[in-house]
Amino acid sequence: MAETLTIGKALNLGLRKAMEDDAKVVLMGEDIGKLGGVFRITDGLQKDFGEARVVDTPLAEAGILGTAVGLAMRGYRPVCEIQFDGFVFPAYNQIVTQVAKIHARSKGRLQMPIVIRIPFGGGIGAVEHHSESPEAYFAHTAGLKVVAVSTPADAYWGIQQAIAAPDPIVFLEPKRRYWEKGAVDTDTAPGPLFGSRVVRGGDDVTVLAYGPMVKTALQAAEAAAEEGRSLEVIDLRTVSPLDLDPVFDSVRRTGRCVVVHEAPVTLGLGAEIAARVTETCFHSLEAPVLRVGGYDTPYPPSKLEEEYLPDLDRVLDAVDRSLGF
C-alpha cells in the first residue's frame, strides 16, 4: 500500500508495526508515554500497548541505556528514545563500554539488539544542546552501528529493520525534517538498512550526504543543474558501517567528491569518507575530496544557526572549488 506520510508519522507507524510483530519490543524514554514524546513520535503507543511496553522512564539517560542492556540480556528488544542529541552523553558510558562491547565480551553469547533513537541535527531554532550531530562519536565506536534516515519510506522501514537487527544501532532521525512528507510503500522495503543509495544521477561531481543534509544536497543539485552542472547525489543512509561501493563507482566516473554533514568538520564523517575515497580512487581523483560541515565550534545560538549549517550555497561553493582544482 502506498501512503503519503511525514517522517514523524512514518516512524510512529513503523514503531507500531514493530511492536505488533514482536511482543519483545519495549520502548523506553523520557515523556514517550502520555505525551507521546516531545516530537510525538510515540504518539498513541502507550495507550495501545500499555505501560509495560512503552515506558516513561526516570530522567536518567544512563539508566535508560543500562536497563536496556539488562532487558536485552533477558530477551527483550529495547528501543530507547534520547529526547535530544545533546542529552545522549550521560548515557555515553553505557553505550560505549557496555552496549557496544557486550557481544564481543561474551563471544556472541549475549546479543544487544538495542535501538537508540536520537532526533539529531539543527535548524529548528532551539536552545543549547538541542541541535547537535554526534554521529562521529558513535561511528568511531566499534560494536555499534549507526544509520541516518532522510525520507518517510526509510523512516518507516528503517526503524523496523533496525529493531529486527541483532546488533545495537544508533538510529538518527533528522528532526528538522520530521514534518516533511513523502510516499511510503508499506508493502515493500526500499532496500536493506545498511546500504547507501544514489538518489540523483550526475556526471560532474559526486555529492554525499545523510539525514537532514540529503535534501540540501538535492537542492544544490537542482540549482547546479540550472547552471549546467550535473551533480550525482548519494544518500549514505548508513553511517557505520559505511557502504561506499556506490560512492567509489561514482567518484571513478566524476573524479570529484564533496561530503556534506552538519557535524563539525574535524573528525566528522567527511574525514573518514575522504580518507577512504582517496585511498580507493586515488588515480581517478581530479580534486581532493572536499568537506562541507559545521565549523569546529559548539553549535551556536539559534540566531546564528543559518550561518553555521551547511546550506545550498555552501554546497555549491564546495562544488565550485572542486571543479576549480
Next chain:
Amino acid sequence: MAETLTIGKALNLGLRKAMEDDAKVVLMGEDIGKLGGVFRITDGLQKDFGEARVVDTPLAEAGILGTAVGLAMRGYRPVCEIQFDGFVFPAYNQIVTQVAKIHARSKGRLQMPIVIRIPFGGGIGAVEHHSESPEAYFAHTAGLKVVAVSTPADAYWGIQQAIAAPDPIVFLEPKRRYWEKGAVDTDTAPGPLFGSRVVRGGDDVTVLAYGPMVKTALQAAEAAAEEGRSLEVIDLRTVSPLDLDPVFDSVRRTGRCVVVHEAPVTLGLGAEIAARVTETCFHSLEAPVLRVGGYDTPYPPSKLEEEYLPDLDRVLDAVDRSLGF
C-alpha cells in the same frame, strides 16, 4: 639543568613544579593521594602539598570533572587524573557538554583551565578498558584541546604548559612508555605545547605519530634505513588543534604519508589528517595517505594485543604500500 628521567618521573616533577608555581593548582583523582596513583605519577605530592591540593576523590568520574568545573569557576586550576582511558566515559557528559562549552557559553567570562590527565593506549597486558585510545572523541569536540606526549622532556614541560594554559586540555600520557628514560632540560622548554616536531629527517615517506607510537615510528625508520629507505618521522604532539604545517612541508617533499596510531582506524586521527593532507598537498601526493591503526574492534584480550597494535612491521608494510603506488 639536564637530568635523565622516565616519562613517569618527569610528569611527577612537572606536576610538583606546577604546584609550587601556582597555589591554585589542585590535583584530583582516584587513589592519587597516599597511593600516588596506580602509576605513581603523583607520588609524594599529597604528603608535601596536603589533602586540599591533592584530593583523593570518591569513585565517580563525572564528579571529578563536574566539581573541577566549579573549582575552575572559583579560580582554581584543577588537574584531573582519570585512572585509565576506559574510565573516562562516565565523565563524558561533563567533558563534552560543560568543560568544552562553558567558555563559549559565557562568551569568555568563564575560563576552564582544566587538565584531564589520561594514561592511554595499550601494550601493558591489562584487562578490558585499560588499554584504549579515546583521543578522537575529544579531538572531535570543539572547545577542548588534546595533546599526547612521547618523551620525558615533553612530559615534564608539557604538563606544566598544559596547567598554565587557559583552555581545557586532555593530556594523554603513553602509559606503556611511563618507564622509558630520556634527557630532560629543566631550564628550557623544548617548544610550545601545540606544535608538532620533526623527530627524524627523511626523504621517501613522511610518517606521523603521537604518544606511544612515536617510538614505534622511529623504530620503523631505523629498520627502513637499513633497507635504504629514508623515512621522515613527525611527532604530532598536539592532536587538537593539529599543527600540520610541518607535515605539509614534509609531504610536499616526500609525496607520501603514513599516519600511525593505536586507536581504531575508522574516524581515528588518521582520517582527519589524511583528509587535510590530501586537501592541502593534493598535487604533491604520489600515493594516498595511508593509515596504520587499531582494527575497528574493541581492544582485544591482552594475549591478542600484539596482533592488534601497530608495530614496526605494520608501519613498514604501509610504507611499502605507499611506495608501491
Next chain:
Amino acid sequence: MTALQQTTEVVDPVPGAGAPHLPGQPELVQLLTPEGERVEHPDYALDVSDDELRGLYRDLALVRRWDVEATALQRQGELGIWASLLGQEAAQVGAGRALAPDDMAFPTYREHGVAWTRGVDPLHVISLFRGVDQGGWDPVATHFNLYTVVIGAQTLHATGYAMGLQRDGAESATLAFLGDGATSQGEVNEAMIWAATFAAPVVFFCQNNQYAISVPIERQSRVPLYQRAAGFGFPGVRVDGNDVLAVLAVTRAALAAAREGSGPTFIEAFTYRMGAHTTSDDPTRYRLASELEEWKLRDPIARLKAHLSRAGIADADFFASVDAEGDELAARIRQGTVEMPDPAGTEIFDHVYAEQTPELARQREEFVAYHASFEGEGH
C-alpha cells in the same frame, strides 16, 4: 487556555478559606497558610520587617509580570521558546533572597525569579530564549551562573565551587537549583555524595513542581524527595514552595549552616508548575485541569497579598504602584526584546577558546570571506 490567561486569573483573587492544605504533610515547613495567615514553626523563626515583606511581594509580582510578558513575546514569534516559572515565584524569590551577596547560585533554565534577585537584567535572560546568546549576563559579577540546560550538571559545579570556597576560607556558600526530575540523574546523586564527603558548603534547592515535562514525580521517587539526603548523610527538609516566607527561612538556615562548616542541606520546595513545561509543551496531554485548579488556590502571590492586606502591611496604593512598576517593566522587556540586535556571525568563532587555534582562525577568515562574496548580491 494559554499560560498568559491562566496568570491573570491567578494573581488577582484573594484566596478564601477552603483553599486546600497540602494533604498529609506534617513535615512541610510553612510560615504562611494558603489563606495568608502567618504561622510559626519551631525550627524556622523568621525575623522580617514590613519593608522586606513588601519587597518580597514586589519581587513576586514583577517576576510574574516578566514571565507573562516573555510568554506573550514567544507567542508572537519574538522568542524561540520560553520556560515559564508560573507558580514557582515564591520558591525562587524566597531562595534568591536568602543568598548573601558573595554566595553563588547555580540555576537550571527556569530560575528567572532567582536571576531577578541577583540583579540580572531580564533582557539578558530573554536573549538566551531569543537565540541571541546562551545568556547575556556576567556570571562572575552577578554571582549567578549561566543557565545549565543539561539536567543536573550544575549541581556538581555548585559542589566544586563550594569546595573552592572552603579552600579560600571564604564564609560563603553555593545554592544549587534542580528540579524533581533532575534528582534521578546520576550526576546529581554524585554531587550529593561529594558534598557530604567534603562537607562542602552547598545547599541543594530542589523545586519539586510535580513534573519533569510530562512525567510525574512518582516516576522519580517513591518516597518524598527530601528524604533522599538522609541516605547520603545530611539533612533534608521539605518546605511549602508556595510560601515565600517559609522558603526564605529554610534556605537562610541551610546557607548559614553551610557557611559555618556544617556541610550540605537538601531543600525540597514543594510547589507546582502552573504553566506548561515550556511554550512548546501541551500539558493537557498528561494532566487534569482539576489539579491545576486546586493549585491555583495555593497561589504564592495571592497568599502574600492576602497577608499584607489583612495585616495592614500594604494598602491598595502599594499594590497599584507595584502593578504600575510591572507595566513599565513589561514595556521595557518588550521593547528591549524586539530591538535586540542579532549577533554577528563571527561570534560563532570568537569564544570557543581563550587562546584561539590557528585552524579556527582560518575557518573564521574563510567564513568572513565567504559571506563577503555575497555582498551586493542581495543575499
Next chain:
Amino acid sequence: MTALQQTTEVVDPVPGAGAPHLPGQPELVQLLTPEGERVEHPDYALDVSDDELRGLYRDLALVRRWDVEATALQRQGELGIWASLLGQEAAQVGAGRALAPDDMAFPTYREHGVAWTRGVDPLHVISLFRGVDQGGWDPVATHFNLYTVVIGAQTLHATGYAMGLQRDGAESATLAFLGDGATSQGEVNEAMIWAATFAAPVVFFCQNNQYAISVPIERQSRVPLYQRAAGFGFPGVRVDGNDVLAVLAVTRAALAAAREGSGPTFIEAFTYRMGAHTTSDDPTRYRLASELEEWKLRDPIARLKAHLSRAGIADADFFASVDAEGDELAARIRQGTVEMPDPAGTEIFDHVYAEQTPELARQREEFVAYHASFEGEGH
C-alpha cells in the same frame, strides 16, 4: 608479605576469645560470632542442615584455595593480574548460595566465590585474568553474567534484567554485586532509583571491604552505606560479611521479598579485603598492618570451622578431605592455566557484531593475509 603467605596464616588458627567484635554496630546482622558461636537474630532465622553447613565450609575453603593458587600463578607470570577475594569468601559464598537456579547474578571483577556457587569453571575465570578472553563462561547457562570492569555499570543491567523478569511474570530475582567504592558512581545511584520506581526484583549486594583500592570508605560516605537505600525508598540492611550464615539468611530474605514483588533491598556486607586490591597493588602504602591483624581475627573461614568443630558437625577427617579436594582443585587450575591455548588472532574480528560488517570482514581478510605473509620467515 604476599597475599599467599597471609592466607596460610589466616585459614588455620581457631580464633580464640578476644577476637574483637565490630565496634558499635548494633545494626549488624550476625548469626555466627567471630568465635564461631551460633547466635539468633529476631529478623533472620536460618534453617540450615548439617550437610549444608559442611557444604558452605567446603565452598569457602575451595574458593580460597582457588584464589591462593591464582595469586601464585600471577606471581609466576602465568596471569596478567589477579583480583583476590581473600577475606570476602563468606560474603560471596553466602550471597551465591542464596540464589535460586533461575535467579541471575551480576558480578563485578572479584566475585570468584559467587562464580563458584554458580558452577562456573574456575578456568573460565582465570582465562580473563590471563588475557585469553573476557571471561570464558556462558552467562546464560550459568545465570552468572560476565565480569564488569567499569565500576557500577552492571547494577543497571541487573535492574533492567529484573524489569524483564517482571514482564515475563517470572518468579525470579537478580543479584547485583558492587563494592563500597562503586556506591559513589552515578550509575549505581540511578540503578537504585530505577529499582525503587519500578519495584524491580533486584537485590543490591554491596561488599563493603573498607577500601576502593587505596581510598577508605569514609571518602565515599559519611554514614553507613546500608542507610543509602532508605533515601531511595527501600530497605537497607548491614550484615556481617564475614559470617556466611548471616549473609545467606539476609540475602535469601531479600531475594524472596524481591520475587514476591516487594521490590529491591540493599545489603551492605561489612567485610574486609585482606589482600591487595589486585596483584598490581601495594596496600602497605595506604593502610596499617595492625588493621589487617585485627581483621584476621574475624576470618570468615576460621569462624565457620570453629563452629563446625565445636558443634560436632565436622571432624578432622572432613577437614582433611576438604584440604585434599583443595589440593586437587589447585592442581587442576594450575595445569589448566599453563596449558591454556592462546586465542587465534582472528578472534579479534569474529564477535564484534552478530552480523559481520563488510569493512570488518575486509580487515579480517587483510589481517589473515598479512600474517600469512610472515609464515616461514620465523616471525
